[in-house]
Amino acid sequence: MTMAERLLAKAAGRDQVTAGEFVVAEIDLAMLHDIFAAQVFDMLDEVGVDHVDEPDRVVVVVDHLVPAPTAEAAALHQRVRAHVERLGIGTFYDAGEGICHQLLPERGHVRPGMLIVGTDSHTTTYGAFGAGGTGIGTSDMVYALATGTLWFRVPQTVRFELVGDLMPGVSWKDVILHLAGRFGADAAQYKSMEFGGPAVAHADMSSRLTVANMAVEMGAKFGLFAADEVTDAYLIEHGGQGCEPFGPDPDAHYEAFHDVSLSDLAPQVALPHEVDRVVPISTVEGLAINQAFLGSCTNGRIEDLQAAAEVLEGQHVAPGVRLLVAPASRSVLKEATKSGALATLIEAGATILPSGCGPCFGGHGGLLGPGERCIGTHNRNFIGRMGDAEAEIFLASPATVAASAIAGAIADPREARSD
């Protein structure tokens, strides 16, 4: 069995499942964020369910409208808090703690082999641990909370075998952008992606989280890495128990198998308005920008802030360019304070935003006007995503975003480094 088959078989209480079949699976963890939580709990009320099946398996995070940009958002948060209290929800992270997909890994909620649903498409992030994380809608979430189960079609799996070492200045963000560009935004539609091969063994959890996060940009239901020593070490470091290895069976059946060499990869940029319109940086170097954004559940971790700080050390953001930095959680902010990365960013001219999702989903705090151009470390560049429909969003790695902020135009971080 593939990893997807293994974890769905376990969740369905079966010895074996095969791609294509429908299963009713037990949910190990359900995550809701502030945009949908109150609505989901209201809907639960409306269908006459006055409790959650397993409150200890539910995590609620206030992260999208943080801090509340409007009175309506503040009122929404009040409703969320009241519901959380009433239903005895196991874990509640209120505004300011951080972004859901940062908090769940960081606080030890995610373990290999789990089946996790969230009211957010980037729930695929948990695949970094070998957990089946996937986004669902509000109605499905109501069903999952009421019954502790949900239907799934067991997906086919596409396996990516990654080999070769990344060049300095190139990151795993560049890898996933490259894969999206090469194979397309619907390459894994309804499918599970497995990332393996020798290159993956060297990838730290932060990198794996970035890749699994963006698996959904290729249509994937899951974006899975096998759990190994790297996973084990991360779990222990974050206060939990270590883990056993969890991966596919040796005779697993794959719908497709792609060998990809990473050794020649240049920094990549996704052009507006599709995540799979990806080019090597040389194609767009020099294109003037108005805003540079470092943050989001894709690239707002300490490693990302460090990578940007290395490029920005002793440099300053170009006149007329806004560099916005949103650390993905309070812990990330604390670590960046300790390491000195935060001071470097601020001295370089960065504006520090709250730990949340505001600009990335076009909610608030860092939106774009007509004709403006932004390069960001986030995950989507769809038309209108960050404000005006005539704005342009480019996606890249933290190092590329930092180099671009200095240049005032899209710039290659490898050149910024050699300066």
Next chain:
Amino acid sequence: MIDPNGEGFLQGRVWKLDHDISTDVLSPGAYAIAPVEVRKLHVLESVIPAFASEVEPGDVIVAGRNFGCGSSRETAPENLKALGVACVCAESFARLFMRNAIAVGLPVLVCVGVHQAFDDGDGIAIELSTGRVRSVDDSIDLQGESLPEEMRDILAAGGILALLRTRRDTG
């Protein structure tokens, strides 16, 4: 609504959309927590500004590949349903949109070739139970992928919450 498990074609006027229509376009983030009466007025406004005011109940969306890609916004199919869209027929759907459409009871159908075959304003006829897609004058006859029975049952119930209510009442 036509019984998704039974015989019979739903008929409507086509709105043709391109590939990769995202949930940002179908349900803009700026109105994320607005009520559906407000949200539905902004559907597709960044690509077809007149859509919300000109779409009529029973109209059908014909789209290219990867319809509904992007964020998990059940509001996307919900907005379309609120505007009276009878069905979305596309070359392929983003997984989450398809799942959410089923959950809210908006019929969807995958039909390869549909994007090229139909234009804005054409009449289209769709049989959900069999997956057949025809033009009203029968000059086009395509075979789409009929939904699995499990998904049609949810649609027939009127969405997954309606199904949950039924199960609670009977169980």
